[in-house]
Amino acid sequence: MKLQAVKGTFDILPEEQSKWRFVYEVAQRVLEHAGVQELSPPIFEHSEVFTKSVGESADLVVQKEMYSFTDLGGRSLTLRPEFTAGVMRAFIEHGMQMCPSPIKLWSRGPAFRAEKPQKGRYRQFHQINCEILGLKHALVDAEAIALLYQIFSELGLKNLLVKLGSVGDPPDRKAYNQYLREQLGQVQDKLSEVSRERLKLNPMRVLDSKDEGDQAIVRELKRPLDFIGAEARAHFEEVKSYLRNWDIPFEIDDSIVRGLDYYNRTAFEFHHGDIGSQSALCGGGRYDGLVENMGGPKTPGVGWAFGIERVLLALEQDRAELPTQQRLALFLIPMDDEAVAEVAKFALGLRQRFSVEHAYTRRNPGKGLKEADRAGAVFAALRGSKEREAGSYQLKHLASGEQITVSQTQLADFLAARL
């Protein structure tokens, strides 16, 4: 059988690297300018790190999508399906609650879920994650959203849709779930099969149903927002007023829900108009109970993560200008055997300042220049017996064809002036 990448995984090829770096660089700049520090947790953790964090209702769904294995020491380990749990574990393990609040942490890298692959949905995918811990203020929720908005804007994304909602505090959710069970329970036989299933596990997910019959029923019901308590409502209003004040456009989604138990109050998603069924670029929200759930000190927090694959898809869809590979500055062409060693040594010195490649065997000028073109070089420099006598190179600007003789001692400075 021919070897190939595992289902749902892919190679990032050399010509694609620059756009990935672009996303990392923009995110890093925006986040670090805001005092967010990078924390890199391991790619795998004890399985309990993830099972503890997700809560019970999600167990069934979530566990079968995790890549878990037993190592040689008999430990049950899991490849991270997301960043939050690992970051929280690190936060607790290193006693970071002692740091001045808020503690802002970001992470990047691959994560793993055993889902059925599709465009924009892979088994190894890549995320940039951000958590702001230690404060309950609405200002922090707004800042988290603002950071994300700034990253997406600087990347050049258009057609962005920011959806904002609130899932309230735990008692509010309990009350709403109770309400849904009562209301939907009465019309159970009119619901789609999928929704009946959801009704058992997580009634709020019925609101997401795409079935038209379900939608008709759901439209008559009260929304999660109708159930949130006074404090959560005040918090929500405050988040909105910050965002308005900062000119960050958003729309209220009164039925926004979260798959996991640990979320409370603010929940948000960023969507992009047209990248197929996987339109969510990012999800995030507040999770005041999480750190405590995981055995740490009571610590409020807000976080988000976005998927790089989907953001790149969205950028392509928007025809955003992405940086291309950095061009090679100079390609050295040895025209006789003696020159091969000369250009190789010359290149070593020049590489302190420029990107320089050379041919590894003798070339006649025609071949050499063709090769320089293919390497994408800005300049080519030819070296043969005449140049050796003069201690020089024939330096050629490939785009214009302009060519001059430059002494080898001055070539670096000449290049620096012209690039």
Added chain:
RNA sequence: GUGGAUGUAGCUCAGUAGGUUAGAGCACCGGAUUGUGGUUCCGGGGGUCGUGGGUUCAAAUCCCAUCAUCCACCCCA
């Protein structure tokens, strides 16, 4: 997990009423052109037609299975 589409050269794709040696464009290599490139012209290499079975005198083509990709659903920490 459910339903559907697709799979032929490195890439994009032709090629099926089953029938010599499976094609094109791009890319690659060589030559025209041994001290000056990108154009042009000529030539060349590269395929067990995703894989495995089956039907047949004969399969890229028909049937079954399997793997992979894509689309919708599902899920989405």
